[in-house]
Amino acid sequence: MEIKIEEFQFVNFFARFLFEKKLNICILILSGSMDTNPILQMQKKISNLISERKYDFIIDLSHVKYISSKGLGFLIYLMKYRKNFLYLSFPPEDILRPLNLLSMDDIFMFYHNPDELKNETGIPDEIIQCVKHEIAAIRDIHYHMRWMKILRDYLAQEEVIKEMQNLTPYIQQADRSNSITLPSEEKYACILYKFLDRIFSKEVKINRKEVDDITVEIIAKELMTNAVKHGYDNKKEGVIEANFQVDDEKIEINVIDYGKGFSAPLDSHSPSLSTGLQLLKKIFDDVTISEAPTKEINGLVLGKGTMVKMTKYLKTKH
Numbered sequence: 001m002e003i004k005i006e007e008f009q010f011v012n013f014f015a016r017f018l019f020e021k022k023l024n025i026c027i028l029i030l031s032g033s034m035d036t037n038p039i040l041q042m043q044k045k046i047s048n049l050i051s052e053r054k055y056d057f058i059i060d061l062s063h064v065k066y067i068s069s070k071g072l073g074f075l076i077y078l079m080k081y082r083k084n085f086l087y088l089s090f091p092p093e094d095i096l097r098p099l100n101l102l103s104m105d106d107i108f109m110f111y112h113n114p115d116e117l118k119n120e121t122g123i124p125d126e127i128i129q130c131v132k133h134e135i136a137a138i139r140d141i142h143y144h145m146r147w148m149k150i151l152r153d154y155l156a157q158e159e160v161i162k163e164m165q166n167l168t169p170y171i172q173q174a175d176r177s178n179s180i181t182l183p184s185e186e187k188y189a190c191i192l193y194k195f196l197d198r199i200f201s202k203e204v205k206i207n208r209k210e211v212d213d214i215t216v217e218i219i220a221k222e223l224m225t226n227a228v229k230h231g232y233d234n235k236k237e238g239v240i241e242a243n244f245q246v247d248d249e250k251i252e253i254n255v256i257d258y259g260k261g262f263s264a265p266l267d268s269h270s271p272s273l274s275t276g277l278q279l280l281k282k283i284f285d286d287v288t289i290s291e292a293p294t295k296e297i298n299g300l301v302l303g304k305g306t307m308v309k310m311t312k313y314l315k316t317k318h
Contacts, residue, residue, distance in 0.1 A: 001126055008045065010038035012148070016134060017046060019055065024083055025127055026055045029134045031063040034071030043074050054083035058117065058131055061091040063138045067098060075108070085121055087111050089135075146213050147194040150220070154187035167191065174198065178245075184228050184238030184257065186221075192242060193220035196253070199244050204251050204314060211312075215283060222279065223255045223308060231259025231306055250285075250313045256292045258305035286311040 001020060008015040013032040019025065028046075057078055061067075079086055090110045091099070099105045111117055114131040151167075152160055170188065173180040174195040182188040193216055200211050224240065232238040241256045281287045292305030 001124075003130060006045070006049065008038070008042045010041070012152075013038040015042055017049070018130065018134065019049065020127070021053075023124070023127070024053065024055045025123060026050065026057050027127070027131055027134065028057065028059045029063075029138065030059065030061055031138055033066040034064055034068055034074070035066070036068050036070040039068065039070045039074050043077060050081050053081075055081055056083050056121070056123075057081075057086040058114075058127075059087065060089045060131070060135055060138075061095055062089050062135065064091065064095050067095050072098060072102065072104060076104070079107070085109060087117060087121070146217060147190045147197065150193050150217060151187060151190035154189070163187070179241065179243035182224075182240045182242075183236060184232045184240055184259075185236055186224055186228050188240070189221045189224040192224055192240075192255075193217055195242055196220055199251065199253065203244070204246055206312070206314070211283065219280065219283065226308075227255065227257035227259070227306070231257035231261070233260070249315055250311055253310045254307055255310075256295075256305060256307045258292055258295055261291055261304040261306050280308075280310060284310040284312050 001022065003018050003020050006017045008017065010032075013030075013034060015031070016027075016029045018027040018029075059075070059078075075086075075088070086108060088108045088110050090096075090112050096105070099108075109120075111120070114128050114135070117123055117131070118125070118128055148160075151163065155163055167190075170180065170182060170191045171194065174191050175198065180191065180195050182191055196216050196219060197213065200206050200216060201208065223242075227240045228234060228238075231240075238257060238259055242254065244251060244253045246252075286309075288309040288311075290307050290309070292307045295305070
């Protein structure tokens with residue numbers, strides 16, 4: 001059995017499409033808002049994958065927050081490629097309501113639990129387990145999508161899609177590098193979040209209940225806001241750097257700006273620090289505020305700036 005996987009990621013919508021050609025089965029896991037534009041783009045791509053034959057469909061709607069008329073039309077569209085069945089997971093009330101209004105609940109078959117599919121369709125256990133795994137993995141999808149939610153906190157919806165293209169090189173840094181360099185604008189908190197989220201979820205083994213996605217968002221926004229407002233006085237010409245180092249005992253994360261800096265180095269207990277920076281002390285074991293190291297770009301020596309060093313121990317400190 002060979003299950004192939006395609007992913008579709010948009011600003012406010014994520015989908016994983018799995019298909020097994022020998023059994024003629026497609027699994028579609030949907031998450032977020034089924035708005036018109038992402039649905040039309042996804043429909044075109046899926047059509048290219050399934051147009052040559054009929055399939056049986058299992059579609060999970062449990063993490064869908066909104067469905068447009070195009071989203072409803074997409075579900076109907078898949079019916080033309082149905083071999084024997086098209087099953088939808090029993091959706092949230094907000095999604096079920098438009099289905100009921102259009103009497104579409106009479107068109108589809110529904111399931112509450114993937115185990116029901118074995119009795120109803122006779123599909124193999126391996127497919128059932130695959131459906132369960134994908135539904136469970138949706139939480140990880142939400143973690144990875146959160147950086148885009150942060151971007152939307154700073155931009156109007158119509159600006160987000162255009163901005164996504166400009167963010168591509170920064171996204172690549174956040175996904176692959178041990179250091180990133182960002183412009184001094186608060187919207188880039190979404191990239192800092194993506195960078196930090198990768199550190200905590202992939203680079204080190206930290207309990208995500210201890211440092212969950214909300215905590216990482218707080219860290220990213222606070223650090224970016226502090227650098228932009230206090231380091232550069234909201235001027236967009238500055239740069240903000242972040243890097244990390246990991247060893248067997250600890251992880252160290254540095255966030256640096258080259259703005260006006262503090263008049264003297266400050267420790268994490270200084271009353272001059274913002275409430276947000278003091279909050280970092282609750283999250284990390286050590287937080288140190290100091291003057292940034294000297295930085296020269298194209299022969300220009302940057303301002304003295306500020307470095308925030310955050311340390312979290314991976315083992316008990318002796």
